[in-house]
Amino acid sequence: MAALTLQSLRVIVFSVSALFFSVTAGAIGVNYGTLADNLPPPSQVANFLKTRTTIDQIKIFDANPDILRAFAGTGIGVTVTVGNGDIPAVAKLRAARDWVATHILPFYPSTKINYIAVGNEIMATADKNLIGHLVPAMKSLNNALLLAKITDIKVSTPHSLGILSLSEPPSLGRFRRGYDKVIFAPMLEYHRQTKSPFMVNPYPYFGFSPKMLNYCIFKPNSGVHDKYTGITYTNMFDAMMDAVYSAMKLLGYGDVEIMVAETGWPSLGDPDQVAVNLENAISFNGNLLKHLSSGKGTPLMPNRRFKTYLFSLFNENLKPGSTAERNFGLFRPDFTPVYDIGILKQPAGGSPTPTPTLPSGKTWCVPKPDATDGALQSNINYVCSTGIDCKPIQPGGACYNPNTIRSHASYAMNAYYQASGRHDFNCDFANTGVLRTSDPIMVHANTSLKFEVESKQTRRRLTRGHPSDSRAEPSMVPKAALSCVSGSHSRAYCPSE
Numbered sequence: 001m002a003a004l005t006l007q008s009l010r011v012i013v014f015s016v017s018a019l020f021f022s023v024t025a026g027a028i029g030v031n032y033g034t035l036a037d038n039l040p041p042p043s044q045v046a047n048f049l050k051t052r053t054t055i056d057q058i059k060i061f062d063a064n065p066d067i068l069r070a071f072a073g074t075g076i077g078v079t080v081t082v083g084n085g086d087i088p089a090v091a092k093l094r095a096a097r098d099w100v101a102t103h104i105l106p107f108y109p110s111t112k113i114n115y116i117a118v119g120n121e122i123m124a125t126a127d128k129n130l131i132g133h134l135v136p137a138m139k140s141l142n143n144a145l146l147l148a149k150i151t152d153i154k155v156s157t158p159h160s161l162g163i164l165s166l167s168e169p170p171s172l173g174r175f176r177r178g179y180d181k182v183i184f185a186p187m188l189e190y191h192r193q194t195k196s197p198f199m200v201n202p203y204p205y206f207g208f209s210p211k212m213l214n215y216c217i218f219k220p221n222s223g224v225h226d227k228y229t230g231i232t233y234t235n236m237f238d239a240m241m242d243a244v245y246s247a248m249k250l251l252g253y254g255d256v257e258i259m260v261a262e263t264g265w266p267s268l269g270d271p272d273q274v275a276v277n278l279e280n281a282i283s284f285n286g287n288l289l290k291h292l293s294s295g296k297g298t299p300l301m302p303n304r305r306f307k308t309y310l311f312s313l314f315n316e317n318l319k320p321g322s323t324a325e326r327n328f329g330l331f332r333p334d335f336t337p338v339y340d341i342g343i344l345k346q347p348a349g350g351s352p353t354p355t356p357t358l359p360s361g362k363t364w365c366v367p368k369p370d371a372t373d374g375a376l377q378s379n380i381n382y383v384c385s386t387g388i389d390c391k392p393i394q395p396g397g398a399c400y401n402p403n404t405i406r407s408h409a410s411y412a413m414n415a416y417y418q419a420s421g422r423h424d425f426n427c428d429f430a431n432t433g434v435l436r437t438s439d440p441i442m443v444h445a446n447t448s449l450k451f452e453v454e455s456k457q458t459r460r461r462l463t464r465g466h467p468s469d470s471r472a473e474p475s476m477v478p479k480a481a482l483s484c485v486s487g488s489h490s491r492a493y494c495p496s497e
Contacts, residue, residue: 056076116145156199204265333431363436367410
């Protein structure tokens with residue numbers, strides 16, 4: 001089991017979810033990335049978001065026609081993106097009109113397209129050609145929309161916080177010298193005239209140090225003092241937003257709307273990424289949404305609300321880089337939450353997920369042989385956060401032994417599968433689960449299951465023709481072990497590999 005206990009994880013998830021769900025009106029956006037080979041069809045995604053979540057805005061990183069068609073009639077707002085490489089071309093009106101004719105008009109207004117993002121973090125590319133054409137492209141696309149008699153789609157472009165040359169303290173925030181008056185002043189003037197938002201991607205995750213972790217994820221901390229304003233900041237998100245605001249105000253554009261186009265925290269990382277785990281992802285995303293929904297704004301922008309798009313909808317298994325890059329998702333490809341921060345719609349009556357008992361059918365959900373311990377621990381954490389009774393795999397529980405991640409995952413994954421309707425997709429678990437149609441006890445019996453008595457500790461080793469790391473404690477007799485495996489236990493069903 002992970003250092004984070006199952007009981008404490010359930011308390012964290014319940015507390016954040018309940019508190020957030022009580023204060024939000026349901027308006028939240030999410031980035032819908034598609035760098036994966038196991039994602040569900042866009043039509044299923046659209047239906048899931050509409051019927052099962054409070055998410056009412058998505059942002060995609062292209063203008064995928066399949067996604068745009070799928071979201072028609074859902075009422076969910078969609079932000080589409082112009083590829084970075086297309087920016088020089090659409091800086092000319094004719095090309096911009098062609099782009100709108102191809103990527104907007106066939107779907108609008110059935111699909112509620114409300115923003116066009118021109119590229120993504122262009123300033124961070126240091127490509128002078130793209131940077132020089134950025135504002136002209138934004139203006140050209142806006143004019144193309146107006147010529148098509150479309151007035152409710154706004155054009156903007158997302159920025160990393162690398163656009164700032166100074167961000168600490170927040171009151172001294174300013175844009176990078178050389179770009180401030182040449183690029184950002186005319187861009188902000190465009191935003192003011194068109195009433196479009198200035199998009200930023202503030203990620204405390206990329207700016208944290210171990211000693212500042214609580215400050216980054218909205219946990220109690222001593223704060224960071226800005227001596228020029230006398231303000232003590234208690235979270236990095238507010239500090240980042242106020243630094244952006246200060247830079248805008250310095251140029252005379254403090255009135256322009258700011259939108260959070262991306263932010264998030266991964267739930268799984270490499271072994272050396274100690275701050276990347278489920279608990280911290282829940283803390284950051286859950287408390288961020290609670291903070292945003294409160295309407296308090298930031299110290300320098302009191303009472304301002306920021307439309308925010310979390311990153312991201314799904315874990316994307318083809319993203320390059322560290323493990324964390326592939327684990328920003330709120331959901332797995334089978335729509336099971338990696339964790340719930342209050343964006344799932346509550347069932348009628350709000351009753352918790354029932355605890356499974358003896359399965360009535362002939363299928364069991366167990367881990368795939370090649371599933372890693374890290375992935376299986378993530379499965380355990382998720383299942384136990386949903387209301388499934390995980391006491392049987394806690395110390396002293398009927399299925400605690402053998403005390404291995406794989407054995408505990410077998411219980412948790414099957415418990416979720418049985419309680420969720422026994423659909424095939426309930427056993428996907430990011431492609432780490434597999435359905436078994438034979439009673440697991442019979443599988444063991446047919447593969448030379450045997451017990452070996454070892455030394456005076458009388459430990460019993462579970463093997464399948466070769467030594468295994470799964471061990472039973474002396475107090476657990478073979479009969480009890482077999483009942484946990486086969487599902488004949490009266491209190492819980494405990495499949496085991």
